[in-house]
Amino acid sequence: MDLLKHAAKLSASLLLSLAMVSCASHEAVPNAYSTPKATPALAGANAVTDGLAAGTTAGAASMPVGAAIGGVIGGAVGYFADRPANYLKKLAHQGVQVIAVGQSVKLIIFTDSCFDFGTSTLTNKCDGILANTAAFLKLTGTAPIKAAGYTDNVFGETFALRLSQEQADSVVAYLWAHGIPQQRFYAKGYGSADPIATNYTSRGNGLNRRVEISVG
DSSP, X not given: OHHHHHHHHHHHHHHHHHHHHHHHHSOOOTTSXXXXXXXXXXXXXXXXXXXXXXXXXXXXXXXXXXXXXXXXXXXXXXXXXXXXXXXXXXXXXXXXXXXXXXXXXXXXXXXXXXXXXXXXXXXXXXXXXXXXXXXXXXXXXXXXXXXXXXXXXXXXXXXXXXHXXXXXXXHHHHHHXXXXXXXXXXXXXXXXOSOSSOSSSHHHHXXXXXXXXXXX
């Protein structure tokens, strides 16, 4: 039992460490969600405590240490299996905004890290981000995945819609080529709709140019 409690403490430490990295390593995206339940992935205190309770109470006497650790992480990330927190931590370091709402996770990939301005051809600088995204998605079972593309308001509406669709399609094509089944995906471009920051500054424009990967 002491070993089980130690494993739970180690896992809780991992979750809290991820939360600190996500908050400290880059600026949070303003108004990324309208729901008050939106929190950085794994950072919500309720998610952590609920996961600990699930992993250390029911059936704890017969649960092996490895299963306890998996149960704690699984409780914090919803139904996701294995150790997705490792990839979420890497993505946060790479500038991806990671947000959890209930049992869903959204990855906001800012497209200046993946495309030259106004284009939809992936550049080599995006390889690390998308490789970790693919590795994370492989741990999410058969949950549906939506790729939503957005631009700022620099372009005309027709071009913005086409560009955002093509950028979302390019991200999906990469992920499909790296082992994520095509039937899990839905891609949609929304142009300059639903900005998450002001379009009156270059910083805000950069935040609005994005592809959001929603899982669950």
